[in-house]
């Protein structure tokens with residue numbers, strides 16, 4: 156029986172990096188979780204324990220911190236590209252690098268109606284994300300967001316689904332629709348304004364969720380993806396994952412009360428999980444972007 160080493164990669168996962176940039180008295184925060192993963196001919200360490208090709212994961216972590224000092228972190232896509240290119244250029248045995256960054260938001264605390272210079276509050280659970288893959292002189296960028304929690308209390312229906320002997324769900328023409336959006340989009344072309352693109356895509360996702368009358372979360376998912384592709388030429392493909400955060404109207408009958416869609420039980424589990432990709436017909440080959 157022949158046994159061999161298959162695909163492999165290694166790196167430092169979830170390096171927590173916070174930077175403070177000072178412009179006079181005003182401080183600016185960046186709060187990132189950075190993961191690096193290197194690929195290449197790493198057979199020796201796996202087969203014999205010879206580590207002469209292994210760029211230690213500790214070195215990878217140190218590189219993240221040193222790069223944050225050497226020049227401004229900037230947009231997460233640019234920082235990931237700098238790191239990925241460094242590992243591929245610096246070490247001949249490393250042919251590919253994957254850098255994954257989550258950005259955690261902070262907002263200035265308002266004191267007496269004015270934003271404070273150096274005191275912040277966490278902006279919530281939502282994260283901005285990027286995954287950059289570098290191979291030789293090529294790269295692929297997949298950016299996105301996670302845990303964008305949204306709810307609409309009207310404009311959502313769900314009916315017309317098949318009924319069998321296990322079906323108990325009532326048809327509804329008026330329900331709460333709530334989800335936590337995970338969106339990842341693959342960029343095409345060059346010279347993307349990462350900051351503006353992110354802000355616009357987030358706006359489009361939110362506006363479409365709010366305004367699209369929903370007959371299913373699947374329909375809402377497609378509409379959100381379609382709107383992003385229609386407005387943002389730099390996006391080749393978008394993948395959405397949206398848990399259906401069910402809100403069940405509570406039966407108040409036992410208490411002699413009616414419930415006109417005012418009192419709900421917010422269930423956390425189980426939840427429907429609706430996922431899908433929306434893409435252009437003529438999208439270029441995604442290469443290793445999603446792998």
Ligand SMILES: O=c1[nH]c(=O)c2[nH]c(=O)[nH]c2[nH]1
Pocket residue numbers: 313324370371372373399427
């Ligand atoms: O928008 C929905 N899609 C479904 O597939 C589904 N299934 C379900 O029980 N409720 C819902 N809602």
